Amino acid sequence: MRDRIVEAASHEIRRRGLRFTMGDLAKRVGMSTKTLYGCFPSKDVLIATILHEAIIELQDKEKEIMANPDLTTLDKLKRCLILIPTDFQFIGLNLITELQRYYPDQWKTLDQFLNKQWDSITELFHEGINQGLLRPFNTKIFIDLYVGGLYRLIENSSDHKSSITLQESLRDMGEILLSGIIKKEG
Template structure:
């Protein structure tokens, strides 16, 4: 039942954002609010659980991508840079802004994760530079540009000026960061 409640909460976040209530969840789960509060003491506890699951999924998928001997180096790098938890890939960017605005402690946990979860990417970028598949560049600057770009997208989505899913936004950003904007004929 706890898993079902988390699934319902994810759907509520996707459609309504973080403004769902415990009553909404209980009604959709077909249980009383009192029963829901026995399983989860608060909406924040549910959000924490969802964040924990998302971060665990990213760690597991990152390890699998890095260890996959059948993937080319550049494919691995791209996959890591657009890695989004499967339950979050269709979220619009403004959902992350809502998390930042209304749940600052949970946002801080996610922000810390985004800022420190770079060992795998760093390792692959170094491998790419060493093998000359990538030209030499400051990896830390690349990472800061990625994080800065992501956060700028969040700001724009909060102003309702940017309407993309998280996955689509990351894919477009990585296409530009890895491939550049210049056509090959323009060289």
Template sequence: MKEKILDRSRREFERKGFRFTMGELARRLGVSTKTLYEYYPSKDELISDILNQAIYELKVKEKEILGDPSLDNLEKLKKCLILIPANFQFTQLSHLEELQRYYPKQWEILDEFINEQWEGIISLINEGISTGKIRPFNSIIFIDIYIGGLYRLLDHSFPKENNTTLLETLKEMVDILLQGILKQEEG
């Protein structure tokens, strides 16, 4: 039943972001609110469970990427930097902004993960530098720019012309970080 609740919750996040109620979720599941609250005493606990599952999935995927012998160092680095969980409910930047604004305890879970999960990336950067595929640079500044860019995109004052997904935004940001903005010279 818990998995059914999580699955339906994911669909509600896609539809409405955080604006659904536990009562609406119970109706969509075809169960009583009392039954729903037996599994999740609060919406906060439901969101925490979804976030913790997503973080676990990210760690598993990163480990798979790092151990994939078919990928070279730079491919691994790019894949790790744009990694998001499958069916991640907060793929719209506006949903992450809502999480940050209305669910501060759950945001802390995600914020801590964003700021502390860099060992694999640093290892890939160092390997790239040692093999000469990446020029030497300060990886701490790189990480700070990445995190700062991500947080700036979540800032509610940041102009949002369209409803860009998190994956699209991360791909563009990582491309700029890894390739720069200068046009590559031919030849």
């Protein structure tokens, strides 16, 4: 039953953002709100559960990428930089703004994850440098630029109502950070 509720809540988030009510969700899954609150005592707990599952999914996907012998170091790096939970690939950045504004505890969890889960990517940076695929650089600055860029995109999304998705934003940002903006000669 919990999985059914989480799945329905994820669908509501994709459809309406975080503005759905527990009553709306109960109707969607065909149960009473009392039953729903028996599984999830609050919407905050439900959002925290969805976020926790999304983080676990990201960690599993990252492990899968890192263990794939068919991918080059650069392929692994590019894929890890644009990892997004399956249910949230097409969400807009404004959803993260809603999370920040209305669910500060859950935002804190995401913020900590964004700032601390860089071990595999740092490993790929060093691997790429050792293989001569990347020039030596300050990995801490790269991470700060990436996270800061993501925060800036989130900030701007509430002002401009951009239709760009989270996945598109991460892909473009990663490409700029990895390849730069200088046109290649010849």
